[in-house]
Amino acid sequence: MNELFGSSRVARGLVSSMAWLCYAFLLVPSLIVIPISFGNPGQIEFPPRQFSLELYRQFFTDAAWWGSTVQSLIVACLTTLATLVLAVPAAYALARSRLPGRAGLQGLFMMPMLVPVIVLGLGLYLQYSNWGLLDTTAGLVLAHVMLTTPYIMVSVMSGLSHSDVALETVASIMGASRLRIFFRVVLPQLKTSIAVGALFAFLMSLDEVVVAYFLTGTDSMTLPVKMYSSLRWELTPVLAAVSTLLTVLSLMIALGIIAMQGKTEASK
Amino acid sequence: MAQSSSASDLSPWTALLLLAPLTAVMLLILIYPLGLTVWTSLYNGRFSFDAYVELASSTLFLRVLRNTFEIAIGGTLVSLIVGYPVALHLAAQPPRRRTAYLIMVMLPFWTSILVKSFALVAVFGNQGLINQFLGFVSGGTLNVPMMFNRVGVILGMINFLLPFMILSILGSLLALDRRLILAAETMGAGPLRIFWKITLPLSLPGVLAGVLINVTLSIGMYITPALLGGRQDMMVANLVDFYTRQTLDWTAASATAVALLILSGLLVALLGKVRGSAGLAGAGA
Numbered sequence: 203m204n205e206l207f208g209s210s211r212v213a214r215g216l217v218s219s220m221a222w223l224c225y226a227f228l229l230v231p232s233l234i235v236i237p238i239s240f241g242n243p244g245q246i247e248f249p250p251r252q253f254s255l256e257l258y259r260q261f262f263t264d265a266a267w268w269g270s271t272v273q274s275l276i277v278a279c280l281t282t283l284a285t286l287v288l289a290v291p292a293a294y295a296l297a298r299s300r301l302p303g304r305a306g307l308q309g310l311f312m313m314p315m316l317v318p319v320i321v322l323g324l325g326l327y328l329q330y331s332n333w334g335l336l337d338t339t340a341g342l343v344l345a346h347v348m349l350t351t352p353y354i355m356v357s358v359m360s361g362l363s364h365s366d367v368a369l370e371t372v373a374s375i376m377g378a379s380r381l382r383i384f385f386r387v388v389l390p391q392l393k394t395s396i397a398v399g400a401l402f403a404f405l406m407s408l409d410e411v412v413v414a415y416f417l418t419g420t421d422s423m424t425l426p427v428k429m430y431s432s433l434r435w436e437l438t439p440v441l442a443a444v445s446t447l448l449t450v451l452s453l454m455i456a457l458g459i460i461a462m463q464g465k466t467e468a469s470k
Numbered sequence: 471m472a473q474s475s476s477a478s479d480l481s482p483w484t485a486l487l488l489l490a491p492l493t494a495v496m497l498l499i500l501i502y503p504l505g506l507t508v509w510t511s512l513y514n515g516r517f518s519f520d521a522y523v524e525l526a527s528s529t530l531f532l533r534v535l536r537n538t539f540e541i542a543i544g545g546t547l548v549s550l551i552v553g554y555p556v557a558l559h560l561a562a563q564p565p566r567r568r569t570a571y572l573i574m575v576m577l578p579f580w581t582s583i584l585v586k587s588f589a590l591v592a593v594f595g596n597q598g599l600i601n602q603f604l605g606f607v608s609g610g611t612l613n614v615p616m617m618f619n620r621v622g623v624i625l626g627m628i629n630f631l632l633p634f635m636i637l638s639i640l641g642s643l644l645a646l647d648r649r650l651i652l653a654a655e656t657m658g659a660g661p662l663r664i665f666w667k668i669t670l671p672l673s674l675p676g677v678l679a680g681v682l683i684n685v686t687l688s689i690g691m692y693i694t695p696a697l698l699g700g701r702q703d704m705m706v707a708n709l710v711d712f713y714t715r716q717t718l719d720w721t722a723a724s725a726t727a728v729a730l731l732i733l734s735g736l737l738v739a740l741l742g743k744v745r746g747s748a749g750l751a752g753a754g755a
Contacts, residue, residue: 213661221559224552225574228632231589232581234599238592246592248599288495291488299485307489310496316738317504318690320707321727324714325503328510328724348499351492380484409582412692412707416714429584433697437591445585456580460573 232449239442246439257443266428267440274425277339278407281346282400285354288347290396293358294388298370308355315352322349323416330417337419345413350403357402361395362388394462405455409448504731511724521725531709531726538705541620541695542688545627546635549684550677552628553635557676558669560636561643579633587697590626591617622698627688634687635680642676643669679745686737690730706730 234248241250243257261267292311296304314322326345327336335341365388373383389396411426418427425444432438480488511521525531556575560568578586593599594616604612616622646669654664692707699705704712706726713723 213665217555217558217562220552220555224556224632225571227552228578228629229574231593231629232577232585234592235585235589246597248592248602288492292492295480295485295488299480299482301482301485301489307493310500311492313496314500316734317500318707318730318734320690320692320710321507321731322500322503324710324723324727325507326499327714328506328720329503344495344499347495351496380480405580409584411582411584416711426582426584429582429588430693430697433584433588433591441588442592445582445588448582448585452580452582453577456576 232445235442235445235449238439239446241439241442243439246437246442257440260440261443261447264440267425267444270423270425270428273339273422274408277342277346277424278404280339280343281350281407282404284343285347285350285403286396286400289351289354289399290358290389290392291384293355293362294384297359297362298367311355312352314349319349319412323413326413327416336417337421339422342414342417342422342424345417346407346410349410349413350406353402353406354396354399357395357399358392361392365391394465398459398462401455401459405452409452507724507727507731509724510720511728514721521721522729525722525725525729534704534706534709537703538689541623541627541691541703541705542685545624545631545688546681546684548624549628549631549635550681553632553680554639554677556632557636557639557643557673560640561646575633575636578629583630583693584697586629587626587693590622590629590698594622594625617698619700620703622700623695623703626694626698627691630691630694631684631687634683638680638683639673639676642673646672675744679741682737682741682744686734686741689737690734706733 237250238246238248239257240253240255241247242252243254243260289311292307295301296308301307322345326341330336330341335344369387369391370383373387374380378386409426410424411430414424414427415430418424425448429441429444432441512519514521560571560575563571591598595601596613596615596617598617600616601613604614616625650668650672651664654668659667689705690707691705692711695703695705695708696711707730710723710726710730713719713726
């Protein structure tokens with residue numbers, strides 16, 4: 203009745219067919235890699251004419267694929283941990299102090315989100331080639347900490363703005379030390395927003411390709427860089443298996459985040 | 471109130487101590503490399519703007535710049551034309567069903583850009599699903615090249631841009647007061663007139679923000695043109711890589727990167743004006 207485009211059946215039909223075409227365009231490509239990954243290992247084929255797990259065997263046994271996957275997982279874990287350790291206390295300090303220049307610092311922490319990633323890739327490449335950090339895990343983790351900081355920041359700041367300051371005040375009046383308040387009163391309230399931010403940072407680091415492409419070489423190559431060069435030069439069917447695994451992982455992380463966010467909203 | 475906030479406030483020294491490590495990392499890993507890029511573009515044995523003068527007269531740079539604008543604006547327009555009806559469709563759904571559809575819209579947002587690129591080649595490539603179908607229908611005569619050319623870049627681009635456009639317009643549509651539409655209908659306005667006089671004008675803020683987000687995101691694109699475009703579809707980000715790796719001309723690479731930085735800085739500032747600083751959060755990723 204009170205639809206946004208009135209009650210014309212033609213208009214409604216047109217809009218919904220357009221919408222479903224778009225849903226298909228957004229959804230089908232990602233889904234189609236799944237049957238391809240269980241099909242013919244010789245070529246990319248849809249619909250697959252045989253069933254085989256050969257592509258997965260290749261993925262898990264080829265050192266170039268599996269090695270870069272392990273490297274990516276290591277980088278993503280280290281990045282998530284390091285960003286949490288750096289960004290959670292910083293977000294807390296921003297939210298609970300009256301330091302002059304807070305807005306400027308917050309701008310600095312958010313900036314990586316606003317700078318084209320290729321510019322950061324080049325800058326870090328120039329810097330790391332002077333400092334001997336090219337093709338090192340530490341260098342890449344540092345870069346990813348910078349890239350993921352805004353996302354953890356956003357999540358934790360929003361958690362802090364919903365958390366109850368009065369509890370901290372009470373704890374403080376009852377003589378709890380600052381450190382004790384932080385670990386016993388603040389952190390428990392931030393559990394969900396920290397988990398959401400951490401999952402997001404993990405996924406971002408795991409999928410990040412542009413900076414990693416500039417900074418890594420044969421020693422520290424991550425999975426996205428390996429995928430990028432494979433897409434560029436050989437287009438092997440193994441990509442279907444990798445894509446399927448990555449899609450399932452991202453989907454699990456996304457659903458985890460949505461579920462956690464839904465839970466916090468429901469409890470408010 | 472003042473008392474309770476002072477009791478929960480951190481002392482300035484504690485706050486500084488907590489902020490210092492992250493600030494140091496950001497200065498070292500974000501500000502320093504950006505400064506170094508600007509420096510490299512300006513200093514090559516001596517201080518000069520030569521690199522920028524050369525860029526401005528380089529046919530390669532100008533062609534790439536034109537590509538970048540064409541692709542960014544073209545992709546944004548397609549994304550707007552496709553995205554608007556989708557936002558309308560979503561806005562008209564009951565909340566529970568809307569959430570379910572939104573998850574479909576957001577799926578590409580969560581998927582790695584490399585997975586999306588591979589998937590698009592599998593669907594739209596020369597041996598892809600659509601061309602197989604066209605070949606089957608036409609008896610093997612029809613093959614439409616949709617990958618590794620401009621069409622491929624735009625397809626990849628909108629697959630990436632659509633979620634941002636749809637969410638931005640949807641925000642405006644959901645904020646729209648539906649009683650206006652009810653009133654217009656009661657007074658006998660037809661659907662086209664309602665759309666034209668009420669829905670469209672009131673959704674323009676969302677459209678404008680969506681367009682700006684899309685243009686900002688697309689001018690810096692690197693992976694999509696590299697993987698789904700042809701040699702003529704190079705964009706500014708690809709040129710930065712080309713100068714860095716192929717010609718090893720770090721001065722030109724830096725000047726190109728600074729040009730891109732300024733361009734996207736202007737767009738981000740414009741976006742900030744349109745949506746307020748909170749809106750910038752959506753422009754990331």
